[in-house]
Amino acid sequence: xxxxxxxxxxxxxxxxxxxxxxxxxxxxxxxxxxxxxxxxxxxxxxxxxxxxxxxxxxxxxxxxxxxxxxxxxxxxxxxxxxxxxxxxxxxxxxxxxxxxxxxxxxxxxxxxxxxxxxxxxxxxxxxxxxxxxxxxxxxxxxxxxxxxxxxxxxxxxxx
Numbered sequence: 001x002x003x004x005x006x007x008x009x010x011x012x013x014x015x016x017x018x019x020x021x022x023x024x025x026x027x028x029x030x031x032x033x034x035x036x037x038x039x040x041x042x043x044x045x046x047x048x049x050x051x052x053x054x055x056x057x058x059x060x061x062x063x064x065x066x067x068x069x070x071x072x073x074x075x076x077x078x079x080x081x082x083x084x085x086x087x088x089x090x091x092x093x094x095x096x097x098x099x100x101x102x103x104x105x106x107x108x109x110x111x112x113x114x115x116x117x118x119x120x121x122x123x124x125x126x127x128x129x130x131x132x133x134x135x136x137x138x139x140x141x142x143x144x145x146x147x148x149x150x151x152x153x154x155x156x157x158x159x
Contacts, residue, residue, distance in 0.1 A: 006055055011115050014108045015050040021101045022047040022080065025087070028094050039086045046076035046083075063124035067132035070116050077112070081105045 006012055026040040050073050057069035084098045092098070121134035130139030 006058060009054070009058075011108070011111045012051060012054050014104065014111055015047075015054055018050065018077075018080070018101065018104050018108060019044075019047040021097060021104060025094070025097050025101065028097065029092070033090070036087060036090050036092060039083055043080050043083050046079050049073075049076045061120075061123055063119055063121055063134050064127040064132040066119045067116075070112075070119075071132070073112065077105055077108060 022040075022043050026044050029036045029040045031037070053069045053073045053076075057066040057073070060066050060069065081102060084102055087098055088095065124134050124137065125145075126137060126139065126141055126143055127133045128139050133139065
């Protein structure tokens with residue numbers, strides 16, 4: 001997928017909107033609020049991972065690689081959502097940004113779930129770690145590609 005198509009994807013657009021809101025929140029935290037500054041930077045780090053992981057999943061093609069990127073995206077989005085609690089607990093005054101951020105993450109969640117449903121379960125290699133195999137495929141299954149004869153074009157036929 002080319003860059004233009006990626007940037008037009010609703011999921012990617014929503015990820016960029018989340019990053020913008022997180023950046024605003026980071027800039028609103030007073031310097032003297034050390035705990036919130038650190039939390040805000042964690043939020044920014046999570047928000048910054050989401051767009052490139054979407055791009056990685058789109059470009060990967062293989063089911064296990066797409067799912068691996070999707071798991072990281074979900075982890076980051078959930079952490080951002082939960083980190084909003086720290087701002088509320090610490091008395092952050094610009095709570096409208098937190099509510100806006102949570103709403104954007106909820107919209108992102110729905111787009112994300114629909115996107116993951118489009119992953120081609122038949123375009124896979126067996127994940128020998130057992131985490132990201134399509135349904136019905138186990139880490140210890142025999143790889144059907146092992147039965148395909150392979151002649152290495154670089155083998156010396158005289159050996």
